Amino acid sequence: MPELPEVHGYKVYIDSTSLHKNITAFDCRDTKLLKMPKSDFEKYLLGEAFTETRRIGKYLFLRTTGPKALVMHFGMTGRPNYYKDKADRSKFGHIEITFENGFHLAFENKRKFGWWDLADSIESFKNDRGLSDDARDLSLEDFKASLSNRKTHVKKILMDQGVAAGVGNWMADEILYQAKIHPEKKVGDMSDEDIEAVFDAMKKVIETAIEHDAHYSDFPENFLMHFRKEGATCYHTGDEIQKIKVGGRTTYFSPAWQGL
Missing domain, CATH: 1.10.8.50 (Helicase, Ruva Protein; domain 3)
Structure with a gap:
């Protein structure tokens, strides 16, 4: 299972590929991986852009230009993949976002234990889940x-x-x-x-x-x-x-x- 260091690497990867680009499409092959209806993800992500990421433990948060933050949890085998050619989407890329530049960000999740959610704020999600500060930042x-x-x-x-x-x-x-x-x-x-x-x-x-x-x-x-x-x-x-x-x-x- 991805732990803090692996998720840190995913954060760095998304920071270098997927910020400040308007989202033009959202696709999900298995809606069981979504903690909210697919229509909510379309409502709060389409036309918006990711502005920054924050990691707390095994959770990765992507702030957006809209009112919601995207929450990623990678489960056992989850990982992000950014690519240009639509044909490069893996069969395990169950969730895919398309950006205005024609590139895509897929959430690859072979064993389907990972998931996406939407949060009103990162702090409220952290408190609701009873999370400590990230272990890297913990005093x-x-x-x-x-x-x-x-x-x-x-x-x-x-x-x-x-x-x-x-x-x-x-x-x-x-x-x-x-x-x-x-x-x-x-x-x-x-x-x-x-x-x-x-x-x-x-x-x-x-x-x-x-x-x-x-x-x-x-x-x-x-x-x-x-x-x-x-x-x-x-x-x-x-x-x-x-x-x-x-x-x-x-x-x-x-x-x-x-x-x-």
Whole structure:
């Protein structure tokens, strides 16, 4: 599933291709991917232009010259694709916008878990969804406040979009590996130093992933992503990586490195 770094890349892509061009057509092959009637998207997008984008976690918002903002969520396999020739629209390009310059922006969504919505404002959408500030922008003070009075495992809390918007499964594993924190450690048992280590690791993982355009193979050699599978070898200890379930999610960690 696209997480914060991948969606950041989509933001950069749309910024460089799709802003400040009037929208002349809107097509959707599967209206189940729309959170509102197709007619609403036509009403609020046709004749308008995208003016800027903003990302909060895994959500990408496209402000328009009209009264609504377009909301994109990429699900498991969603991604944008900008092209000139209509024939270049993929069979998975279920939603397509056409611009006045003749180019198109398609929302490719192979497994159809992604979707589009319209919002009156980005802040109201953020508040209604209970999202925290984007994990990249989150302050240590707000992060600590979100963890106060929490009792469950830190891995589960890290993936709570009301705590650190944008952190998903692989990122949570990587953050805890970099912080040397066991994924089943209870938040209530964590010291201030533990929490600060997780926060610093979160920022490190985010910036590293963005710097490398979310190309995992380019991550530093001590990143878990290179050996994130059961039975692989921990970079630091040489012991085996283990797989468990935490909060219903498959979790990889190094017991020798991330002691409980």
